[in-house]
Amino acid sequence: MADRTVADLVVERLRAWHVPRAFGYPGAAIAPLVAALDAAGGDPEFVPARHEETAAFMATGHAKFTGEIGVCLATQGPSAVHLLNGLYDAKLDSKPVVAIVGEDVTGPLGGAHEEIGLSRLFGDVCHQFVRYGRTPEQVPGLLDQAFRTAAATRSPTCVVLPHALQLAAVPDPLPQTVGVVSATPGEPLARVLPHDGDLDAAASLLITGQRVAILVGQGAQHAADEIVELADRLGAGVATSLLGKPVLDERLPFHAGVLGEVGTTAAAQLMGGCDTLLLVGTTDPWTDWYPLPGQVRTIQIDIDGRRIGTRYPVDVALVGDAAETLRALLARVRERPQQQWRGVVEGAVDRWREAAAERAAAPADPVNPQLVLRELSARMPERAALAVDVGSVIYWYARHLQLPPGVRAQLCGTLGSMGCALPYAVAAKLARPDEPVMALLGDGAMQLNGLAELITVAHHWPEWRDPRLVVLVLNNRDQSGTGGGRQTGPAARRPDVPYAGWARLLGLHGVRVDRPELVGPAWDEVLAADRPSVLEAVVDPAVALDPPEPALADLRGLFADGDAARRVRERVLETQMTVEADDLV
DSSP states (O other): OOOOBHHHHHHHHHHHTTOOEEEEOOOGGGHHHHHHHHTTTTTTEEEEOSSHHHHHHHHHHHHHHHSSOEEEEEESTHHHHHHHHHHHHHHHTTOOEEEEEEEOOOSTTSSOTTOOOHHHHSTTTTTTOEEEOOSGGGHHHHHHHHHHHHHHHTSEEEEEEEHHHHHSBOOSSOOOOSOOOOOOTTSOSSOOOOOHHHHHHHHHHHHHOSSEEEEEOGGGTTOHHHHHHHHHHHTOEEEEOSTTTTTSOTTSTTEEEEOSTTSOHHHHHHHHHOSEEEEESOOOSOGGGSOOTTSOEEEEEESSGGGTTSSSOOSEEEESOHHHHHHHHHTTOOOOSOOHHHHHHHHHHHHHHHHHHHHHHSOOSSBOHHHHHHHHHTTOOTTOEEEEOSSHHHHHHHHHOOOOTTOEEEEOTTTOOTTOHHHHHHHHHHHOTTSOEEEEEEHHHIIIIIHHHHHHHHHHGGGOSSOOEEEEEEEOOBOSSOOTTOOOSGGGBOOOOOHHHHHHHTTSEEEEEOSGGGHHHHHHHHHTOSSOEEEEEEBOTTSOOOOOOOTTGGGGGGOSSHHHHHHHHHHHHHHHHHSOHHHHO
16 A cells, blocks of 8 residues: 555545645646545545636635635645735735645755745735645645634735655554644634624714615625615615626615626715715725715724725724624614605616616617627526626626526626736636536636636536536727727727637637627527537727716815815715705705
């Protein structure tokens, strides 16, 4: 019987942490671990990607869609460098990922031609934990610490394992100094609640506020019921960050939609008219669309106190789990009998929804991309997973795709890296092969990573109980990256690719649409297909992105400093106290 090696020990440790699969790209320095995974019978499974960057995106996508710890593998040198983009995605969106990197520096001159200082390379993105394995005895505790740190800090960590160490025999018995403690990173590791005094102060602000707005982020993902109940008691309006879009049922009449450049006019108007702002699990970076400084009294709830006040001044900080903190507030907040503000908010929401329908119905050459997302909205499967890439597709997703409860949607929200959607979709589908998955991306993202990762889809799909993985490609051939018809010549035109044809070459289903009346039937076709599909929609690059104008935008430049800014702010606040609320929106 062959000796048990450190590579076998790593597989055992992954199994102990309930890791279902590791994503990576094989290479010589990580080959012993890949071989051990291949011998593990799929527990855990090794999923080879077409590129190390997409492997890291898959690991981060796994963490985002499941709440579990994602794992990716690579070798030293350029392979390790390619992991960084996906790991920064995990870091900036606070997701737990463990990167295991193989290193071989036993070349004839004492170093390998691919050698890069891995501690320094990963020192920023995995700043919570980067460690080298040196002896077999160290490895169990090292991996346990990496996983525990990733779970506790919701961030990526890195373990470097030399090639020779992976092949080393494990002593029997192995000295056991650290025991594995499995953790679920999607939940707080302990019950975290604010102090009673802070809860009382926050409740007082909410009770006395006449025009309450609630801004919801991804940190509120388990608090939807509590948010809706509090909004109903206060007659409040609700908006979300881009990452918070899946938290609430977007069909609610007081849901104003996404805030910010990609968002809705109703959300901007909600911020412009409110006098009290409750931030729940969000550090939305689009601060130009927040209320004017001094306009509102603000409460912020976050599980991580380091995030509070980083985007906007806060009057009351509540460090705690969103759902539990909201339940504590509900015990202190009575229902408001007069709710005129709610009517104002619902009027703004109705007007926005009418405007959005008109925008989607506007003629375009050949197809309006807004129409494509709107037609999907009526057909979105329940319990689906949705991966969204970077580009103009985010604008149409934010405004035109209403997410029903149960749909899980993820994007590279903070880093904003193109090329994430297909890797995310693969990770989501492997995690739940019996549920439909959709990826929304533009032709730029499809050319960047999507064409290659369709090969991964083609390899795995016969194993899936539900074969539906639908990839929407908005093909506008706009290489400028700006949208709205700003391309100025051949240099700004992306080479055209037969995306649906490429899918068919791989044995998948492909549909190309260049007429608006065929968009709905095309969605029906791909959603009913017996295999993964690519829906290529040839859309008009001249359709304007039209970011909503921030409320009171003409006053924002006056608030830099000085007495003049203070006097203008005072006049604005006096006006808000005397003008009817619906005049503000």
